[in-house]
Amino acid sequence: MPFELSSHLSAQATRVETVLDHLLDENRTEGEIERPQRLLKAMRHAVLGGGKRLRPVLMMETAALFGRTDDGVVVAGAALECIHCYSLVHDDLPAMDDDDLRRGQPTVHKAFDEATAILAGDALLTLAFDVIGDERVHRDAGKRLALSRELSRASGIGGMAGGQMLDLESEHRTRSEPEIRTLQAMKTGALLRYACRAGAVLGDAPDADVDRLTRFGEVIGLAFQLADDLLDVEADPAAMGKATGKDAAAGKATLVGLMGAENTRQELDRLLSEANDLLVPYAERAGILIALARFIVQRKN
Amino acid sequence: MPFELSSHLSAQATRVETVLDHLLDENRTEGEIERPQRLLKAMRHAVLGGGKRLRPVLMMETAALFGRTDDGVVVAGAALECIHCYSLVHDDLPAMDDDDLRRGQPTVHKAFDEATAILAGDALLTLAFDVIGDERVHRDAGKRLALSRELSRASGIGGMAGGQMLDLESEHRTRSEPEIRTLQAMKTGALLRYACRAGAVLGDAPDADVDRLTRFGEVIGLAFQLADDLLDVEADPAAMGKATGKDAAAGKATLVGLMGAENTRQELDRLLSEANDLLVPYAERAGILIALARFIVQRKN
Numbered sequence: 102m103p104f105e106l107s108s109h110l111s112a113q114a115t116r117v118e119t120v121l122d123h124l125l126d127e128n129r130t131e132g133e134i135e136r137p138q139r140l141l142k143a144m145r146h147a148v149l150g151g152g153k154r155l156r157p158v159l160m161m162e163t164a165a166l167f168g169r170t171d172d173g174v175v176v177a178g179a180a181l182e183c184i185h186c187y188s189l190v191h192d193d194l195p196a197m198d199d200d201d202l203r204r205g206q207p208t209v210h211k212a213f214d215e216a217t218a219i220l221a222g223d224a225l226l227t228l229a230f231d232v233i234g235d236e237r238v239h240r241d242a243g244k245r246l247a248l249s250r251e252l253s254r255a256s257g258i259g260g261m262a263g264g265q266m267l268d269l270e271s272e273h274r275t276r277s278e279p280e281i282r283t284l285q286a287m288k289t290g291a292l293l294r295y296a297c298r299a300g301a302v303l304g305d306a307p308d309a310d311v312d313r314l315t316r317f318g319e320v321i322g323l324a325f326q327l328a329d330d331l332l333d334v335e336a337d338p339a340a341m342g343k344a345t346g347k348d349a350a351a352g353k354a355t356l357v358g359l360m361g362a363e364n365t366r367q368e369l370d371r372l373l374s375e376a377n378d379l380l381v382p383y384a385e386r387a388g389i390l391i392a393l394a395r396f397i398v399q400r401k402n
Numbered sequence: 403m404p405f406e407l408s409s410h411l412s413a414q415a416t417r418v419e420t421v422l423d424h425l426l427d428e429n430r431t432e433g434e435i436e437r438p439q440r441l442l443k444a445m446r447h448a449v450l451g452g453g454k455r456l457r458p459v460l461m462m463e464t465a466a467l468f469g470r471t472d473d474g475v476v477v478a479g480a481a482l483e484c485i486h487c488y489s490l491v492h493d494d495l496p497a498m499d500d501d502d503l504r505r506g507q508p509t510v511h512k513a514f515d516e517a518t519a520i521l522a523g524d525a526l527l528t529l530a531f532d533v534i535g536d537e538r539v540h541r542d543a544g545k546r547l548a549l550s551r552e553l554s555r556a557s558g559i560g561g562m563a564g565g566q567m568l569d570l571e572s573e574h575r576t577r578s579e580p581e582i583r584t585l586q587a588m589k590t591g592a593l594l595r596y597a598c599r600a601g602a603v604l605g606d607a608p609d610a611d612v613d614r615l616t617r618f619g620e621v622i623g624l625a626f627q628l629a630d631d632l633l634d635v636e637a638d639p640a641a642m643g644k645a646t647g648k649d650a651a652a653g654k655a656t657l658v659g660l661m662g663a664e665n666t667r668q669e670l671d672r673l674l675s676e677a678n679d680l681l682v683p684y685a686e687r688a689g690i691l692i693a694l695a696r697f698i699v700q701r702k703n
Contacts, residue, residue: 136559140567143561191524196516215497219520220567223492223527227558232529234551243543250535257528258437258445266521268443389546 106392113161114170120179121148124232125251143213143221144228148186151204155397156181156296159321162390163300163314173237174303174344177248180232181299184256185292189227192217210269220383226256239303248299255295264288271353278359282323285356290322297321310382316391317379324372324399327365330357332400369398409694414462415455418464421480425533437573444514444522445529449487452505456698457597458481460622463690464615474538475604477547481533482597485557488526492518492643493566521571527557540604549600556596565589570656579660583624590630591623598622611683618680618691625673626668626698631658633701670699 102110104357127138157178164174164365186362193208194215201211210218233249254260264287267280274285297318301311334357359363376394378389407578424430426446428439458479465475494501494509495516496526502512511519534550555561566587568581577585598619602612635658658666677695 130662137564137567139571140559140564164592187524191520194517194520196520216495216570217567219492219497220563220570221497222525224559224699225510226524226527227554227563231551231558234554242547246535246543246547246550249547250532253530253532253535257532258441258525262521262525262528263438263441265517266438269517269521270438270440316433351635 102392102396104288105129105284107390108390110393113158116175117154117157117178117182118149118162120172120175124183124228125149133269133272139217140220140224141211143209143217144225146212147209147221147225149191150206152182152186154178154182155290155325155393156185159293159296159318159390159393160300160303160357162393163317165300166306166386166390167301167304167306167310169304171237173235173239174300176235177233177299177303178296180229180235180252181239183229183232184252184261187222187229188256188265189260190222190225192216197265197269199277207277209364243293244302248302251295251299255291260287260291261289262294264291268353276354278356281354281356281359285326285337286319286322289292289326290319293322293325295320313379313382317376320376320379321394321397324369324394327356327372328371328398328400330355331362331365331369333357334362343366404695407690410690411459411694414459416482417462417476418455418458418479421448421461422483423474423530425484427449427609429638440514441521441525445526446645447507447513448491448522448526449511451507453483453487456694457486457593457692460566460594460597460619460691460694461604463694464598464618465605466513466601467615467684467687467691468602468605468607468611470605472538474536474540475601475701477536478534478604479538479597480599481530481536481539481553482593482600484526484530485562486554486593487558487700488530489527489566490525490614491523495519498566498570530557533556533585538637545603551604552596552600556592561592562587562590565592577655579657582655582657582660584657586627587620587623590627591620594623595619614680614683618677621673621677622695622698625670625677625695628640628657628670628673629699629701631656632663632666632670634658637664660662674699 117384122145125141127145133358157175157348160169160178160181164170170360189203190209193199193203195208200208202208206212208218209221210281213221215267229252232251234245238248239245256262258266264284267284268288271281271284294315295318295368298315301314333355339399373394377391380390426442426449428442428446458476461479461482461495462475463469467473467621490504491510493499494504495511501509503509507513509519510522514522530553534553535546537551540546559567565585568585569589572582572585596619599612599616602615606608634656656680661669674695678692681691684691
């Protein structure tokens with residue numbers, strides 16, 4: 102990735118982190134609201150421990166296609182990141198994927214304890230629905246409400262949480278390729294799709310463009326998961342900052358396992374090409390989104 | 403409780419259950435959304451296993467003071483009940499209060515497993531923020547968004563989840579009376595306060611009435627917790643449908659423990675009298691709310 106692009110993306114990620122840091126500021130009080138320090142620290146551990154901020158940055162770059170680059174979009178991105186981080190905290194729990202490391206650091210239940218991790222996840226999930234309604238997100242309360250409800254649907258039983266349920270069940274049953282695709286569209290696809298769709302809504306894009314960017318988000322979501330599966334098979338744990346080869350060890354079928362690595366790479370190429378085609382109408386304004394799509398396909402960690 | 407009142411409240415609870423049943427209908431599909439059956443069943447177990455529906459009914463009766471008795475208020479009440487039920491599922495987990503029984507039935511992690519219980523709680527919490535935004539709740543999207551954000555605040559780190567964190571920490575430290583009051587105002591008070599406040603907002607009550615009903619909710623919340631503490635000390639497990647004497651066994655200080663049962667009963671009387679005073683302006687229209695307040699103070703399970 103060219104240095105200029107890489108610094109732009111890192112500056113965008115920093116904008117997201119600044120909002121998250123402020124939301125979870127240990128010295129800030131909101132009126133008379135008490136915020137238990139242990140819970141706040143666990144939430145900060147979950148949210149401020151690094152990460153690419155891919156979902157908020159996708160949202161911000163999509164909104165930028167339509168001229169919105171102000172902090173309101175960053176606030177919406179922070180809400181989405183709260184959802185993503187809550188899901189990591191709960192997925193890492195002993196009763197779920199039982200992971201001790203995340204981005205090379207102890208997971209929340211390791212750094213604190215299980216009860217605190219459950220509550221930190223709950224509180225982050227809950228917080229997201231306050232943050233997405235912030236006045237800065239969009240001047241129209243109706244649009245903010247629509248974004249809030251769509252965030253709920255992307256995250257709930259018909260989206261991310263439902264996908265995680267299907268994924269857990271995969272340890273006990275054989276899945277067909279279409280079933281795995283549905284599972285992944287829910288578990289990881291729904292939030293990436295939302296990121297791009299919400300970005301277009303935030304930018305007051307016409308309906309046809311909202312649909313186009315929604316499809317872009319779906320393509321990116323599928324590519325992300327395929328690239329992730331390839332990494333799980335091929336990468337080493339040190340580069341990933343977490344355990345690898347877990348899917349195979351858990352007896353879970355993956356698309357890479359069913360299709361083979363070579364076919365997976367070909368599908369990734371096709372998806373990257375579809376992603377590029379979808380962005381043609383935005384010409385050079387879409388340069389960063391195209392680079393992001395390429396990064397998702399080719400990433401090494 | 404007089405038979406007529408009791409049947410009215412039970413009819414109101416049934417209205418809430420009808421909405422919840424429909425939201426989690428196993429045969430309903432929303433467009434192409436997949437809803438994993440195991441997760442859906444666990445959510446139904448959490449939500450449809452009985453319960454007094456106190457929070458939604460408080461909301462509905464408060465809205466009725468201002469003339470709103472339509473199904474939109476029931477939908478808002480169902481959203482609140484989703485939050486309440488999610489909190490029970492997560493509080494019952496082994497890493498939290500470790501309870502095997504709830505309303506005389508196996509808790510969700512007993513009837514299913516821990517991972518499913520965590521996800522069912524997550525999905526119910528998430529669902530609440532879709533449901534509270536339903537068009538039927540209020541014609542004004544801005545009011546629906548405000549109700550959604552207030553629900554988030556009542557449920558999150560500054561409310562219910564934060565209170566549960568403080569409560570868990572109480573096993574390891576001595577709490578003063580003001581600290582216990584803060585803890586309880588967050589853990590159980592915040593949702594009861596929200597129920598009454600939101601009911602007034604749904605009824606388009608003038609600001610002064612919203613404030614008055616918010617205070618009514620705070621008084622009810624405190625009375626509810628004191629009555630609960632008394633029951634924990636005095637009731638038998640069969641009547642409660644769950645374990646009793648748990649606070650003492652866990653070494654947790656309670657207000658009853660600090661103040662004694664007699665002083666607690668006197669404070670309950672004072673709270674009931676304040677609740678009644680707050681409802682004076684609504685004359686006979688407030689009869690049901692007054693009866694509900696008395697029920698909360700005098701309940702035996």
